[in-house]
Amino acid sequence: MSALPLHPRFVSLEGGEGAGKTTVLAALRAALEAAGDEAAGSEIVVTREPGGTPLAEKIRALLLHPGEEALAAETELMLMFAARAQHVRATILPALERGAWVLCDRFTDSSYAYQGGGRGLDAAFIDVLEQRVVGLRPGLTLLLDLDVAQGRARIESRDPHPDRIERERGAFFERVRQAFLARAAAEPRRFRVIDASRTVDEVVAEAVARLRAFAGAA
Ligand code: T5A
16 A cells, blocks of 8 residues: 655544543644744644544444444444544545644544454555545654553543443453554654653643644644
8 A cells, every 4th residue: 555645734642541632632732822823824623533523423423322232343443434534524634725733633543543453453454444535644643652541540530431432341452552552663753652641741741842843843
């Protein structure tokens, strides 16, 4: 497969459950706003996956709260990519074409980690979907790496009602974590791995510094 283009204004946050992506995203937006027009341009779009458009948010609800029927791994994968196809075309590409920055809470790396690493689906199949359905990668991916038990403890203290994926076993999330780390090792130009076990302030400070360095170099 040919390499996909890395977009210089497209930034994703990745990591396991409770790694702190949502917390960090707010700080990244503030950092870009503070940088002003010179480095940041005038518009910053913050979005998430699965989701990011009204239709893709409906698919997210199906994925996380499908009801009684067990979701096959392949169904899960295709729904993730159905949501992503819509998100890329309706939100991400139009924003990038306007010159906006796009900050995205999870993107295709999550499919490689959760459906590939976690569920054991063939990475080559995910690669075909990425090539055909997505067609681009972020220029910068910040991977918040955290011990699985620590991440789960954070989630449990925040919300006692886990969604369908949060109810998976520890071994599933260990495979997800290793899959993320393997992707980061394979693509050092795009990924920055951040130790997310530290305090919020420390994690945010490193993430903002990584984004500033990337934006400054763009
Ligand atoms: N998925 C997604 C796939 O399987 N395949 C895919 O292709 C895609 C795109 C999405 C689910 O879908 C799966 C992955 C997910 O299971 P989600 O609700 O978006 O569901 O799940 P998460 O992305 O995991 O979001 P969470 O909100 O659960 O985790 P975050 O955003 O990483 O963490 P955050 O910032 O909300 O923080 C969690 C708690 O920890 C605290 C926060 O205050 C909060 O209470 N916290 C810290 N505490 C101490 N120290 C720190 N450094 C802290 N940082 C945050």
